[in-house]
Amino acid sequence: MNSVSCYSFKNTKRVKFKAEWKGTQIVFKSPVETTPFHWYEHGKKVYPSEKQFLTALRAVVKNKLNLNIPVNTLMRTMKKNIHSRNFDVFSQEEIDSMSTLVQDNEFLVLTFFSGNDIFPRLVGTCGSYYATEYVEPIQVKSSLLALTDNVKDWIWRLQISTQILELLKKLETDFQEPIHLCDIQMEHFGTYQQDESLRYLDLNQLYSRTIINKFFRNVSCQTDEDCDFFDCRSKCSLQTKTCAHGVTNNNFQVVCEKLFLGWRRSNTVIVPGLLLSQHTPSDLAEVVRQCANPENEVGKPRKSPDGNVIKRMYELIVEIEQTFVSRTSL
Structure with missing residues (x-):
């Protein structure tokens, strides 16, 4: 050694x-x-x-x-x-x-x-x-300066965002049932040096859907806020006073809320996420907001976004990335 x-x-x-x-x-x-x-x-x-x-x-x-x-x-x-x-x-x-x-x-x-x-x-x-x-954790500039980033930084943000969405898709489809990441942070994603592919690093709060659903159904609650397990969320049943619905959000919702939009307080962005920039077009900003909070819930969103929203967001990111890459190559 x-x-x-x-x-x-x-x-x-x-x-x-x-x-x-x-x-x-x-x-x-x-x-x-x-x-x-x-x-x-x-x-x-x-x-x-x-x-x-x-x-x-x-x-x-x-x-x-x-x-x-x-x-x-x-x-x-x-x-x-x-x-x-x-x-x-x-x-x-x-x-x-x-x-x-x-x-x-x-x-x-x-x-x-x-x-x-x-x-x-x-x-x-x-x-x-x-x-x-x-695997080297991803480091992102987390400040209001991100809103005025240059084109090179913006292209990098778009590329990382597509990689994250592709990884989340694998967690939905490559296993016998969907896998939930209940503690999603930017530094929990890392780049594998050999091929620059994206990996997820912190696996302590990773659960199959059956396991996280079983966990929630054993939790007593009075309000929906009692049905939070890190980033995995459920809803409180008024009849049983338990989080009987199982996990109601998913990895896409959390990533859109925490990583793509950024850290928020009282519905105001304090630290912008990967997809908030001076270069962000309005249609991308709108679809990211739909992903982060599909039903415009007050408080923490608990609804998973529709698959068509995810597909549209991915297509927009790829399209915007290609446009900016083409511009820089001229």
């Missing part, structure tokens, strides 16, 4: 640092708090049988990702990730390591949702630590 440096620290991870290995930058992470799969009887540590352990692993994957993984596939996948040479039996050390790792939402997503070019690649594990490829 050529070098090691601190990357960033968050409450969602106990350790997080960046290293360079054979010319490749990787990030090491470890879950915060987990429940061990072993227990104590008369002061002696007791481990589950292999059958009990695999049953527990399957339950965790089902509860977190809504995936039914066959036992043989589960064992093969986990053994591969921990680089075990013995594929016939789990050691106590492996049980401890895997019981920690599988309780981490990000590790599970990278393990079972790999191969789609949406998330960083899982490089491997070492005990309860796991390593992912490093």
Whole structure:
């Protein structure tokens, strides 16, 4: 390993640092708090049988990702990730390591949702630590100066916006059910250096629709505001006093509201988003507002935008980008 440096620290991870290995930058992470799969009887540590352990692993994957993984596939996948040479039996050390790792939402997503070019690649594990490829977070000028950006900056904003919409489309269609990002921030998107494709980096609050719907239906409420889980929102049922409707907004609505329009207070834009600029035509501004708040709700919007609105917005962004690129090439 050529070098090691601190990357960033968050409450969602106990350790997080960046290293360079054979010319490749990787990030090491470890879950915060987990429940061990072993227990104590008369002061002696007791481990589950292999059958009990695999049953527990399957339950965790089902509860977190809504995936039914066959036992043989589960064992093969986990053994591969921990680089075990013995594929016939789990050691106590492996049980401890895997019981920690599988309780981490990000590790599970990278393990079972790999191969789609949406998330960083899982490089491997070492005990309860796991390593992912490093993807550079997107940095955007967040100030009123963005309203007077130059043409080059505006083209870049348009290009990033189309990439974000394409990634969100994959989350809607490339899995057995739509995937919801419940904590969307600009820096949670990153550019993969090898091909400059866009990846989503923070997977701690990523859930399939079934899982987030199940979460909401167990939440008691008095008002709609009680039905907020980060950026995922539901509505309060007056009959049951629970968030019985499940998640009612989607990734497109959140991105339009938070990233494309920008940070708002009392319906006034304080920090402009990607698609607010002196170059923004009125038809694009209007369709972005329709995406961000389809029903002109007061307070936080809770309605998902219509698919035709998303399609129209994407087409407009691409058309405007091509127009400005053509101008700069003259």
